Amino acid sequence: MATPDTLARPEEPLIAGHFSAVADRLPGRGLGWLERQREQARADFRRLGIPTTKHEEWRYTPLRDFSSIDFAPRAIACDVPELASHPIYGIEAFRLVFKNGVYDPDGGLGECPMGVRVLRLADALAQEDPLVRDHLGQYAKAHEHPFVALNTALFEDGVVVHVSRNAVVETPIHLVFASKTSHAPFAAHPRVLIVVEPGAEATVLESHLGFGGVYLSNPVVEVIVGENAKLEHTKLQDESLEAYHIATIDGLQGSDSVYTSNSVQYGAKLGRTDLNVFLNGQNVECWLNGVYVGMGSQLLDNHTRLDHAQPNGNSFEVYKGILDERSNGVFNGKIYVHQDAQKTDAKQTNQALLLSRNATIETKPQLEIYADDVKCTHGATVGQLDAESTFYLRSRGIPEATAKSLLTYAFASEVLERIGNEAVREITERMLYAKLGGGFPA
Amino acid sequence: MLDIRNLHAKVEDREILRGIDLKVNAGEVHAIMGPNGSGKSTLAQVLAGRDTYEVTGGEILLDGKDLLEMEPEVRAAEGLFLAFQYPVEIHGVSNTYFLRAALNAIRKYRGEPELSAGKFLGYIKEKIQLLGLTPDMLTRAVNEGFSGGEKKRNEIFQMAVLEPRLCVLDETDSGLDIDALKVVANGVNALRSPERAMIVVTHYQRLLNYIVPDFVHVLVNGRIVRSGGKELALALEEQGYGEIEELAGASA
Ligand SMILES: Nc1ncnc2c1ncn2[C@@H]1O[C@H](COP(=O)(O)OP(=O)(O)O)[C@@H](O)[C@H]1O
Ligand SMILES: [Mg+2]
Secondary structure: OOOHHHHHOOOOOHHHHHHHHHHHHOOOOOOHHHHHHHHHHHHHHHHHOOOOOOOHHHOOOOOHHHHOOOOEOOOOOOOOHHHHHOHHHHOOOEEEEEEOOEEOOOOOEOOOOOOEEEEEHHHHHHOOOHHHHHHOOOOOOOOOOHHHHHHHHHOOOEEEEEEOOOOEOOOOEEEEEEEOOOOOOEEEOOEEEEEEOOOOEEEEEEEEEEOOOOEEEOOEEEEEEOOOOEEEEEEEEEOOOOOEEEEEEEEEEOOOOEEEEEEEEOOOOEEEEEEEEEEOOOOOEEEEEEEEEEOOOOEEEEEEEEEEOOOOOEEEEEEEEEEOOOOEEEEEEEEEEOOOOOOOEEEEEEEEEEOOOOOEEEEEEEEEEOOOOOEEEEEEEEEOOOHHHHHHHHOOOOOHHHHHHHHHHHHHHHHHOOOOOHHHHHHHHHHHHHHOOOOOOO | OEEEEEEEEEEOOEEEEEEEEEEEOOOOEEEEEOOOOOOHHHHHHHHHOOOOOEEEEEEEEEOOEEHHHOOHHHHHHOOEEEEOOOOOOEEEEEHHHHHHHHHHHHHHHOOOOOOOHHHHHHHHHHHHHHHOOOHHHHHOEEOOOOOHHHHHHHHHHHHHHHOOOEEEEEOOOOOOOHHHHHHHHHHHHHHOOOOOEEEEEEOOOHHHHOOOOOEEEEEEOOEEEEEEOOHHHHHHHHHOOHHHHHHHHHHO
């Protein structure tokens, strides 16, 4: 019989077993600062546990099924031959590839462009790179977010992108995380650190591509955009439809900087992204563009948080979701305007198109404003295709089904059009077309 | 070509069209005039197949075929075109793409080969000039950010490209200054032909100085209360609708 003591204590999540399973192969052992972070993160995770729907931030994102999966702490090696013919490989870029979380030395492409250092996180740690010590773990909040804690405790590899002061790097840096398993489920926790020094400009692409199987991909990306610097950060999430993609991006912007986040989400059984940007300087511009498309029983959850901490900051956020069949969407957009952030201009729009009676969206804008001279607007619309638009197209001879797919596609492509890199834009548009089942002439 | 017989239609339980009879032959231009709210747009939308309006009686034949049985896209493919009073903005779809998709859908319906993007551009070149469209208007999303006049020009441009047999123009003159009006009228007149019929709906006589009709009908309160030649339009311009409305009231 169980003692009252064991009854009261919540069961430890299966995945916490990974802490001891991987302990002896984690990179950066012996680095005091990292060991302390990892230890704290383990404690944080044990304290926070895997959230239930009682947790305000996870109300509509049940992890019940997830909790019972016995993920292996590392994948059994698995070939991903599909990867080479993926259209994303057609993009001209400097590329680093990880398969099931493990660096693939044969997957890379191109020469590292001038003005930027791109290295494996494991290597950077082995070399005791001071940049990593200064920044890693400073922005992502392991004490608040159980999956950030998991990542911090368990990451084995990842990437450091370091753009030098005033460097203008034209060639995109492309980070590919491919996953596939035909065996047991596994978990991977890639960690990325992007530092764009003052006055520099760069483009980073993150592609998370799945080719079947149950797995957890739990990337944490920390982004620092220095004063007067510019970063376009485009993320494509096309995980396998049985997989869990739980991601966190934490950004910090200096004065006069421009950060553009494009987030395109087509895949995963359950996709959750926490995107937080701290506008920590004057005259900052921040663009958050998001598109997500759910089919079947997919659940796609976006939590965004913008902190306007200094005066004259502009943020523009547009998230658009298409939800069909039994899929569910969650959008939670927070904007905090701190007391000092006078003349803030923040505009948030989130729109969802429900294509089926069984599709749902939970949407919640949250504005907290502590400065008095600001302009903050938010608008949320949830709806079906506009009947007048459909009729207009049909009155010109376009059949109803075609008209509807065309309008659905157009709804999302309006956001994809904001992607600066033309090749990426075209590929994500083609993928959108395919995901929606085509239905109109290309 | 078009035969409307005792047409009744309602919207939200209110009868708007209350027994319309109208015959239009190939080569003819008919003007339909009438005060605001008399049902002109309702008639135009019913012809195009908008399902907000419920047809409660009567029939419409297009060359003997039952128009009311056809889906809106089939009506278009059969040669009917409605220039909207309020053209709709379609975000995210470029004007050229949209028009090529429409033309090819119609060609497909008729068993004609579809046009490639290149061939299509060659085909629309003249019509672009005819309506004075800027390159910008072709690449932008359909009607998005277009001025009132540009929207109307775009409607007639679409009409010129799709080459319908029966053109229905709903208040194509509204919101146009005199120069724009001439451009639009010029575009419409270029399409006049012995095989093609037109129904020009307008509140004002002004447009009919440029698109001269063969027949004029006055629609009041859901009925055609008077029909005549083009001189009827001029008489209306002088007298206003007041007298005719009284007449309609007396007969109702
Ligand atoms: N979609 C609609 N819903 C409700 N009432 C409508 C609708 N369309 C038209 N009506 C009503 O029908 C009447 C005729 O409108 P309409 O056909 O637009 O007139 P006209 O074009 O002659 O000005 C008006 O009273 C108008 O308010
Ligand atoms: Mg009208």
